[in-house]
Every structure is written in C-alpha cells, then in structure tokens.
Amino acid sequence: MDKNAITEKINSLKLKNNAIILAHNYQIDEVQDVADYVGDSFELSQIAADSKADLILFCGVHFMAESAAILAPQKTVLLPDLNAGCPLADMITADQLQELKKDYPGAAVAAYINSSAAVKAESDICVTSANAVKVVNALTEDTVLFVPDGNLAHFVAERTDKRIISWQGYCNTHHSVDVEDVVQARESYPGAQIVVHPECRPEVVAMADASMGTGGMIQYSRDAAAEDIVVGTEKGMLHRLKKECTSKRFHILSSKLICPDMKYTTLEKVLTALEQKKHVITVSPEVREKAEFALKRMLAVMV
Ligand code: 13P
Secondary structure: OOHHHHHHHHHHHHHHOOEEEEEEOOOOHHHHHHOOEEEOHHHHHHHHHHOOOOEEEEEOOHHHHHHHHHHOOOOEEEOOOOOOOOOOHHHOOHHHHHHHHHHOOOOEEEEEOOOOHHHHHOOOEEEOOOOHHHHHHHOOOOEEEEEOEHHHHHHHHOOOOOEEEEOOEOOHHHHOOOHHHHHHHHHHOOOOEEEEOOOOOHHHHHHOOEEOOHHHHHHHHHHOOOOEEEEEOOOOHHHHHHHHOOOOEEEEOOOOOOOHHHHOOOHHHHHHHHHHOOOEOOOOHHHHHHHHHHHHHHHHHOO
C-alpha cells in the first residue's frame, strides 16, 4: 500500500473510533504528518488530559503513552510498537527511589516525565524539560531529589537556590554529544545560533547559545537573529522546525542525535495499531492514582 492509501485508511479509522493521534517531536516525518498534534512531552500530556477522544494513539515512547493513560484513565491509549522504550526512564526503579528517599527525609521528589509510572507514584511532582526550573522553584521544600536525568538536574541546579540531589541517569542520545561537536558546528556554520536540549552534558549546554525543551526551540528559532540554527536534540525535531519556521535553515549538531526508540513507530504500524487496537497501555489503579497526583501537580503549576 502506498503512503497516501495508508494515510487515508488511518484518517477513516480515526473518525470511526473517535481517536486522536499524538506524536512527539522526535517521530519520523511521515508519522508527524499524520498526527493531530505534534509536540513536546508537556504539551502532549496536557492534550491527553484534556482530550474528548475515546482513543489516544500515542506515537512516542512507552513512558509518554503511560503518562497519557495515567491522565486519561477512561480512554484507551495505544502505543504502536511496544519496543519503543526509554533507556533513561529505565535507569531508576521505584525500589531505588524508595532507598534514596530514606537518606533525605523531608526532601521533595521531582521526577522527570521520562520515568516509569511506578517512579512517578513515588514522587511528589513531575517535571518536563519545558518546566523543570519553574516546577522545582514552586516547591516549598529546600532540598529536592531530582530523578533520573543527571544532566537536567545539573541544568536545574544552576538555575535555582534549592539544593538538588541528582540521580546520575542520562539519555544515551543527548549524552553522546560532546564539546568537539559544538566546536565543529561553530566552524561549519559561522554566525549560527546553537540551541541544545538540557539532557545534553553540562559542558555542551555551557557552550551553546541557549538550552531548552523541544517545544521552546520553535519560538527560539522564530525569534533568533541568525538565519542558521544548529539544533542539539533528536533529529526528528528538524522536520517540525522546518515546518514551523520556514525562514530559517536548520542543521543537526551531531549525526549521533538519533533516538532508536523514537524510530520504531512507522506509518504502517500506526495503521495496524488502529486496525487491531494494539498495544493497549494500562497502569494498575494504585500506581495510577499516585502517579496522577504527581503529574497533575505539575500541570497545576503551569496553569
Ligand atoms: P521534550 O519534553 O523537550 O520534548 O523532551 C522529551 C525527551 O524525551 C527528550 O529526550
């Protein structure tokens, strides 16, 4: 079946099932193009929470679909390929977090949305890269356990007076970027502005012109004085940026910036997921209720 025929089938199944398709900014181009909404982790969790659809097809990775299932328990949430995980999210378990909490009584726990439902359930609040500094600053506690991303924790620690205790997890994709990549980009694109994700190493963030979540990169690019923007996040973001900001030229900071998990989802798998109603993502009621509290607390800070 050709692309147009698949897209037509997807659209008619969407109508029939009162479904919406959410796609993260890192999805492949044709999956982004068939989605109803493309966005960052925060925007997509907000849309899932507010949606009137009966079925949410989540084109992203497991923790994203799980967050949608936590926030929209009355809806069916589908993930087209169960292999789409997040190694960063797997770097801390609920048991490990429970142990860490014992060492810091009275500290608040901020869980990056890139974490399992069980870890969120052990946390006081969730954060995304779009709001981590604001959410941490809104906490009343002076000490914050920040899990699981050590680079994002460092980014937050540099922008808050609170004491941040970090877990040393990392995103394989963003952590692979090094200082040499930034040096080379400055040489290859003189005059360009370099924007990187805060999951990058602190020394990379320090050398960039700006650091923010994927959603923020769109406005940043529109406002940038430079015509060339070098992007230090997963390659899929370039498709979104090129569509939203046609007056600029975009370049990837490093050819290593490809997340294999985000690439599992294809147009064919989106169609199969809708046809066969798979794979349904569920969360046990006890975990869901506690994880929902942490996610909703984040959403409330951002209203
Ligand atoms: P954003 O929330 O900035 O889209 O980031 C999601 C993510 O998984 C980064 O690796």
